[in-house]
Amino acid sequence: MVLTRSGPAPARVTTPGRVVVGLLTLAASVGTLSAVDTGTPAAAAPGSVVVSANFDTGGLPAGWRAVDGDWTVKNGRLYGAAGSGSKKITFGRHLNDFRLEATVRFESVAEATRWTALGLDVPAAGTPPWWIATLRSGSTAANGLEFAQLTTANTWNVTNTAAAPSAAGTGRDISIAAEVHGINARWFFAGREVLRTSGLQRSAGGVQALIVNGATVSFDNVRVTELAPNPYIRPVGAPLTVIAHRGACAVAPENTLVAQDVARRNGAEWIENDVQPSKDGVPFVMHDSTVDRTTNGTGAIRNLTAAQLKQLDAGSWFGPQFAGVRLPTLAEQLVDLRTRGGKLLLEIKGAHSKAQVARIIDIIRAEQMTDRVFIQSFETSALTYSYQLAPEIPLGLLRSTLDADPVAIARQYHLTAYNPAVAALTARPAVIANLHTAGVALMVWTVDSAGQWQQLKGLGVDGIITNRSPELVDWNAANPG
Structure with missing residues (x-):
């Protein structure tokens, strides 16, 4: 690589004071x-743990905001229910580089296309635009996993899709996570990286969230860890x-x-x-x-x-x-x-x-x-x-x-x-x-x-x-x- 593609060979240079080996x-x-x-x-080394919630105390942790939908804590898990539309609970703080992870379980779904999501950049009040990493109950479909944005016009901008390596279904605990570095993010299903994007559009103050759509989903071991920047x-x-x-x-x-x-x-x-x-x-x-x-x-x-x-x-x-x-x-x-x-x-x-x-x-x-x-x-x-x-x-x-x-x-x-x-x-x-x-x-x-x-x-x-x-x-x- 040179300053111009057809430029001359680099000059041969001596390196005084240094022995160039053998x-x-x-x-x-x-x-x-x-x-x-x-x-x-x-x-x-990872930075501070910003959020760590296992819901064993029986109530919502301080700073969590149930924006809409039915969000309850019972039996050591957080339950979110959405008969229709997308229902959200927000938490955490604005971070440029972080990992958001949770154990999720679909308790019931209206149909296999219904979903839950990790909110990667969501205003605390839940208003669009916001970015999510989506998991469908029918996770092995071609769009079983997504990176997507809900725009200010309330329309979906789906930037990346993939099929999960196994079915989420209902009644099964699945470990999911997303790692975010600015506009870049990686999607992990059961510990395996399955999808990447470089298409996030970050806000100045968006936080993290959990979202459910057409399903009842329970969550455990929700954790947000601040990461070092792009390595x-x-x-x-x-x-x-x-x-x-x-x-x-x-x-x-x-x-x-x-x-x-x-x-x-x-x-x-x-x-x-x-x-x-x-x-x-x-x-x-x-x-x-x-x-x-x-x-x-x-x-x-x-x-x-x-x-x-x-x-x-x-x-x-x-x-x-x-x-x-x-x-x-x-x-x-x-x-x-x-x-x-x-x-x-x-x-x-x-x-x-x-x-x-x-x-x-x-x-x-x-x-x-x-x-x-x-x-x-x-x-x-x-x-x-x-x-x-x-x-x-x-x-x-x-x-x-x-x-x-x-x-x-x-x-x-x-x-x-x-x-x-x-x-x-x-x-x-x-x-x-x-x-x-x-x-x-x-x-x-x-x-x-x-x-x-x-x-x-x-x-x-x-x-x-x-x-x-x-x-x-x-x-x-x-x-x-």
């Missing part, structure tokens, strides 16, 4: 590298996330396993690489549309077969010590990350059909790397296909210039991160706060100077894509807080 050894034999810890870092959003005082542009491309040939390993061994948390298909459809790690600049071959990568690409020398152009380094396939890159450690910010480079994106997704899943890959692209169609095929993989949109409303774009394309060029972002830094409020991170490209690292850290940027990843790691260590 380049000659790595170039000679990538396969003999020793293993490193591949464990996933522990998740951020890709950098907490105040935390170091910038280091993203190694095409690996450690200043000291090793870009988009190779050697560059990847140098970056990893020198402390980069993420490797940023590009993927494109060969003539016979094999995804290869390659930035340019042709192999001319970074190999001893010529021609468009999409006109060369995998066998032909594998014959090319992808290291000698950078330095004689890298002679014989080969172009890696995406599968080979993921195997290296899975076995030796590291995470991948993967740019889908250039136009891809849905079938080509599907092959990329299949490889990520086959290598069991869905939790360590973040897909980004300039191509919105590639992001759309990725979301349709693998909504569990986070997405970032690359932009050379800022959109008029980045938050709206983030919602449209289900983004976890918005990834602009540094010049574009520094011209309009106010968008950072807007995106963070919406639960969207910012990963900025391509930034190689300590002065800009300092500026971007002060502005609140989350991650830096850089050609100088070893130096940024050292800069982070020298500039805590």
